[in-house]
Amino acid sequence: MAEASPGVTSPLLRVQGVTLQYKTTDYVVTATHRVDFDVYPSDRYVLLGPSGCGKSTLLKAIGGYLTPSEGSISLKGRPVRAPGPDRMMVFQEFDQLLPWKTVQENVTFALTASGKLGAAEARDRAGYYIEKVGLQKFAGNYPHMLSGGMKQRVAIARGMAMEPDVLLMDEPYAALDALTRRRMQEELLTLWDDTRFTVLFVTHSIEEAIRIGTRILLLSPHPGQVKAELNSIPPEALGTAAQAELETRINDMLFTH
C-alpha cells in the first residue's frame, strides 16, 4: 500500500542465507536453515509457522541477541551485530516492563538510557505515545497494577516511542485472552495507519497473520526453512471469501506434508 512496487526502493532489512544454531548440553540444534527474505519500509511483515520452525529464534537474531552461524542480516545496509535501539523488541512475556518504574518512566527510561533524547523531550514523547495507546490515565501506575493487555500496550508504546527502524514483535498477543487479542490487533493496525512504521511480527496463528500482515513468510519446522512468501489481503477483505481462501491455502501449505 505504502510502497506500490517494493522492487523500486531498497530493502530496509535483508536476511540472506541465515542458518541459526544453538547448543543444548548434548546437541547442537539447527533452528533455521538458509533463510532469505527482505523487509521493505512500512511493511507489516509476518513470520508464520508452527512451533519449532525457529521463527522466534530468527527474530532474536535480527534483534542482535544471536549470531548466525551462516549467512548475514543487515539493516539499512549495515550488518546486525548486537542488540540496539534501532530494532526495538516487544516480547510475549508480561514481565518485559521494568517493575520498579511507572508506565511513564518505563517509556521515558528507554529513550534516555539509549541516549536518544534528553530528559524533558523524552517525557514529552513518552506522554505522546502513551496517549496513543490510550493509557494516559495509567501513566503514573506501576506495571503490577495493570492487566496483561495494558502491559503489552505499554511495551508497544515504548517500542514506538523509540521510533526504531523496525519494530520486532515476538508473539506479543499470544498470552492474552481472545477478546483482548482481537482488540489489540485492531489497535495495532490503527497505530500503523498513523505512522506507517515497519513491523516484523512473529505468530503461529494463521488468522492473526492474515489480519496483521501485508506480507507473510511461511516457515516449515525442524529446521526452519522458507516455504513461501505470500501477500496478505487488504483489511477491507477481512471476513470475506478471500480471507477463508487464503487461510485454507496457508493451512494446506503448512500442514499437508
Added chain:
Amino acid sequence: MTTMLNASPTAARPEIIREPTRAGTGAIQTPISAWESVYRIGFLRKGFILLVLALIWEVYGRWLDNPLLFPAFSETAGALVANILNGVIPERAAISLRTLAIGYTIGVSLAALLTIVAIGSRIGTDLLETLTAMFNPLPAIALLPLALIWFGLGTGSVVFVLVHSVLWATALNTHAGFRSVSNTLRMVGMNYGLRNFGLVWHILVPAAFPSILTGLKVGWAFAWRTLIAAELVFGVSSGSGGLGWFIFENRNQLETANVFAGLFFVILIGLFVENVIFATVEKRTIRRWGMQH
C-alpha cells in the same frame, strides 16, 4: 452432519435474553468492619504480642522472686531507664553502632565488588561460589583468635570479624538475585543499548533488589550478633567498650537487672532496624513495585 450434532434429545428450549439492571444489586463496594481495619495494622498486632510477652515475663519474675537470677520486666525497665538517663547506655550503644557502621559498610562494599566480578565471568562465579562455600559456614567468633594476632585488641579486630559476618551472606544473596533476573529484562536492557555496568546498575540491581535487601537484612543480623559477642570477649582492654562490654561488666558486678537492660537495649536496636529502617525501605521499594506482597 451439523444438524445431527445439534439435535437435542429433549424438546427445543427457548432462548433467554435479559437486560442487566443496576437496581437491587446493592452497593458494589462496602467498607470493611472497624475491627478488621484495626487488625490490619501490622504494628498493632506486633505490639499486642510484645505486650503479652512482657506480661508473662513480669508474672514469672515476680513469682520467682529472685532478682539476682531473673529480674522482672518492671525492674529491667527501671534499670534501662536509669541507664539511659545517666547516659551510660546511649554512650555504649553509640560506640557499638559506630563500629558496626564501619564493619557493615566495608562488608557490603566488598560484597558488591565480589558479585560484580562474579557476574562478569565464569571464573568470577566460581571464585564467589568457592569462597562463600568455604567461609559462610565459618562462625565469625571462630576468627577472633586470629583477629587478635593480626589486629590486636580493639576496634580493628571487631571490624575484621564484622566484615567476615556481613560479606558472605550479602554476596551470596546478591549473586543469587542477579542470577534469577528474568532473561526478558536482561534483553530489554540490552535493547536500550545498556552494557556491562550500565546493565548491572539500571537493570540487574533493581530487578534483584528483593534478594539484595534480604542479603542486607541477613548481613545486618549476623553483624549485630557478632558485634555484641565480640565485645563480650575483648571489649575488656579496648578502653571504651560497647554494649557487649556493658553487659559483661554488669554481669561481673552481679547487677543482673543491668545485664537484662543491656540485652533489652540490644533487642530494641535490632527491632528498630528491622521494623523501622528495613520495613520503610521495603515499603518504598519492592512493595511499591509489586515485587513483594
